[in-house]
Amino acid sequence: MAEEMRIVLRNYGKIDPLKIEDYIAQGGYKALEKARSMSQSDLIAEVKKSNLRGRGGAGFNCGQKWSFAYGAESDIKYVVCNADEGEPGTYKDRLIMENDPQALLEGMAICAYAIGAKQGYIYCRGEYPQVIKILNQAIEQAVTKGVLADFAIEVRSGAGAYVCGEETALIESIEGSRGEPRFKPPYPPSQGLWGKPTIVNNVETFANLPAIVENGADWYASIGVPSYPGTKIFTLTGDVNNCTFFEVPTNTTIRELIYKFGGGIPAGKKFKAVQIGGTSGAFIPESQLDTPVAFDNMSTIGATLGSGAVFVVDETRDIVDVAARIAGFFEHESCGKCAPCREGTARIAEIMENINDGFGEMSDLALLKKLGRVMSVSCLCGLGQAAPAPVITTIEHFMADYQAKIL
Amino acid sequence: MINLTIDGINVSVSKGSTILQAAREVGIYLPTLCWHPDQAVKANCRVCVCEVEGNRLLQAGCSTPVTEGMVVKTKTPQVIEARRTILELILSNHPQDCLNCIRNQNCELQDLANEYMIRDNPFELKVRGYKLDRSTPSIVRDQDKCILCRRCIDACSVTQSVFALGVEGRGVNSMVVPTMGLPLMESPCVLCGQCIHACPVGAIYENEQIDEFLAAVADPDKIVVTQIAPAIRLAIGEEVGMNTGELPMEVFVTGLRQMGFDHVLHTNFTADLTILEEGNELLNRLKEGGTLPMFTSCSPGWINFCETFYPDLLDNLSTCKSPQQMFGSLVKTYWAEKMGIDPAKIYSVSIMPCTAKKYEASRPEMNSSGYRDVDLVLTTREIGRLFRMSGMDFNQLPPSDFDSWMGKYTGAAVIFGATGGVMEAALRTVYEVVTEQELKDVNFTGVRGMEGIKEAAVDLNGTEVKVAIAHGLSNARKLMDQVRSGESPYHFIEIMACPGGCIGGGGQPLTKANKKRAERIEAIYVEDEGMPIRKSHENPEVKIIYDEFLHEPLGHKSHELLHTHYHAKNKRYL
DSSP states (O other), rough: OOOOOOOOTTTTTTTOOTOOHHHHHHHHHHHHHHHSSSHHHHHHHHHHHOBOOTTTTOOOOOOHHHHOOOHHSOOOOHHHHHHHOOTTTHHHHHHHHHHHHHHHHHHHHHHHHHHHHEEEEEEOOOOOHHHHHHHHHHHHHHHHTTTTOEEEEEEOOOSGGGGSSHHHHHHHHTTTTTOOOOSSOTTTTEEEEESSEEEEHHHHHHHHHHHHHHHHHHHTTTOOOEESSSSEEEEESSSOOSEEEEEEEETBBHHIIIIIOOOOOOOGGGGGEEEEETTTTEEEEEGGTTTTTHHHHHHTTTTOOOOEEEEEEETTTTTHHHHHHHHHHHHHHOSSSSSHHEEEEEEEEEEEEEHHOOOOOHHHHHHHHHHHHHHHHHHHSEEEEEHTHHHHHHHHHHHHHHHHHHH | EEEETTEEEEEEOTTOBHHHHHHHHHHHEEEEEEEOOOSSSOOSOTEEEEEEESSSSEEEEOOOBOOOOOOSSSHHHHHHHHHHHHHHHHHSSSSSOOGTTTTTSSSSHHHHHHTTTTTTTTOOOOOOOOBBBBBBEEEEEEEEGOOOOOOOIIIIIIIIIIEEEEEEEEGGGEEEGGGGGGOOGGGSSOOOOOOHHHOSSSSEEEEOOOHHHHHHHHHHTTTEEEOOTTHHHHHHHHHOOOTTTSSSSHHHHHHHHHHHHHHEEHHHHHHHHHHHHHHHHHHHHHTOOSSSSSEOOEEEEEEEEHHHGGGGGGGGGGOOHHHHHHHHHHHHIHHHHHHHOOGGEEEEEEEOOOSSSHHHHHHOOOOOTTOOOOEEEHHHHHHHHHHHTTOTTTTOOOOOOOOOOEEEEEHHHHHHGGGTTTOOOOHHHHHHHHHOOOSSSOOGGGOOOOEEEEEEEEEETTTTEEEEEEHHHHHHHHHHHHHHHHHHHHSSSEEETTTGGGGGGGTTSSSOOOOHHHHHHHHHHHHHHOOSSOOOOOHHHHHHHHIIIIIISSSSHHHHHOOOOOOOOOOOOO
């Protein structure tokens, strides 16, 4: 059985997060020094070789992303940290930023050196005012120490929109516009913030980098599942005994997360479903619990890894009600830019409310499935593409619950 | 070149082309709603989605650049299901009142609903129930019909740099609204109506006033007199199934008489008059050190823009009223006198390519005849509807002539309808007035065409006069900023609010593409070429009005009837 393994949270509880000296005493900023002694292309090759993949949910190879921005010709490039952390049930980025903010800054500085950026932004969730304070203090200390050299970092606050976790909506928001996604391509590494090559990575991704640079790509690549190596922080919520967080290697299975780390379901009740990756994640039934929590493994069961939120539902819960509430969430959070998401999320919410209130018909399920098929491939951004998943997967795995409400 | 296949057909297109462009090369037209030929790609309606081999997601044809070896499929069952579902969703909160809609049979959404056979929409119809915005005399907004494609926002912001429209709210509650959700009249809107051309549906349209016209015709005490703006004749044919410029003027006049106009006169007459007044005003300013550069003042959208955004430059505006308003004040004074008609009985209707003209006619200062100078403004589109209602076949109507005293015009007046036309007309006259020599070639081709900003220099007896022309208000803004910063090298600037000038006005037959505007401009110069007189000061009726009534340009009567003043508009949130 897997054990907890702390890479990202290596300094959790060991240092005073508001003292840069503590971080440095633990070996902090050595990785940045080492990175700067390497050529940019060697550094990017090393990151690529580590096979570190984005921890925000899309799972793109980090080094490869960097190589696009490195190769893009431009005087000005940007590094942006996505700290919007809007997925309900997710607080892993907050953990990192509250407990080890310098690790994030160091990771961003490594990236900045690799691609040739002088300016960085941390786009922090608006509901995290205390984190913004910590980050600003950490930046001030890093600047005073001179460790960031000529790389400047500014914290920008979100204003509560879930969609601003989508990287191009986040960029629009930093630019001062309405938080709405852009169409892609062009992707941010070629045209991002203010039209310049931009790397947007998640907090957890950046926080992995100092350890990778320090210990080498091979070390990192050997941890967990080879296609998605390293560790992942999971935050457990719902019907589980240990509603807390764990950092585990990616070869840990969902079952281990719930039963070993999570301590199982309270009051001796039976497991019903688990939703992983946040509100847009698929609901996973008992039969698929032995899947490792790595990106591609999750894909094969039609699920996502997402942000690493683990929401456990026991047998006593009304899964249709849960899915209906989630549908309401997406209706509320759709930005309204593209037609299928704007109208589709509202229709899913409407139909689900109907079913949940006992007014549904079997034909509604077919309509929901059609919306699922269309939205998942036609919407402009990930929000609309993923929005139907909780409804569709609950219909797929818990048809009896729906039938009970309809008949 | 990039090679790809679309539906099995090999296509070779230049790098940077989109799937939509490549598909058109081989005759495959993707459905679109938010796409607009002269605007930036938005990719928000998603009805142009296609399958691209190797992609799990469908790709929007309008925004996806082609790549070497790309395999695109535009009509698979998956694609068709996606497009139909998206259309069903859009239609599910769109009022289903096509029969009463101003855009019935000229609606991109209606076309697609028909093409994609949307019959029984599985989604329950939920019309949002917003109130109509009738705050302006020019433009009506129907939020319920809005499909949020945002083409109006692009027209307002990018083309016109007015920024009166934006998106408010989120998700299914998002809506396109004037600044801060204010009624349109309180926003910085200049009433140019370019948003109407941009709208694919009936969400924004002209304030239709056909009923007021019919009531005037029905009133035995009213003598209904009309003036036709320079840009109308060549475009009106488009409204009755003819090509641009195909409907002869004389037949058009018969058509108007048939509809109940008692007298048909021409704004072109006052366009020629404008040249005399404005040309002399320019010469005066040049001679006496008046405020320069002088700006033309024919375009009411532009006047609104200047009053809203450049109130500090109002002294640069020519004091000349627009030809419409000059006509309005003269028809109830000079013309009434000549005809022996009681001006109180005259109901003066102007036919304009313009939505802002409806507002201009309603300005309180436009009553120098002692009455409201212009009682009603109908756009080209409204006249088109009247014509279609009448059942007339314009191929068979006999020709007829304009009524006297304010019906004659020159080629110089004709070209008022195109960007650069007022400038060219002014140069034709100013040159001869100053040099006292005959202008050998009346064609100032340098000021013609669709380029956003044009400039020219003319030698007037050793004095070089520098002129510039801008059409579309974002181009105007560039020239205005130059003037404001004191760096403008020009003496005279012509500005038309709408792209292409009046031929592209907000009241013209709906034109999605600038290509159509260019076509109308071409037709206008053909008409000018064919005119026996092409210089305003040679218009015989203009000579008569100066001899008998006005006596001289910029004289006492002119000041009273033909000139005006401007007011800063203090808009909120600017």
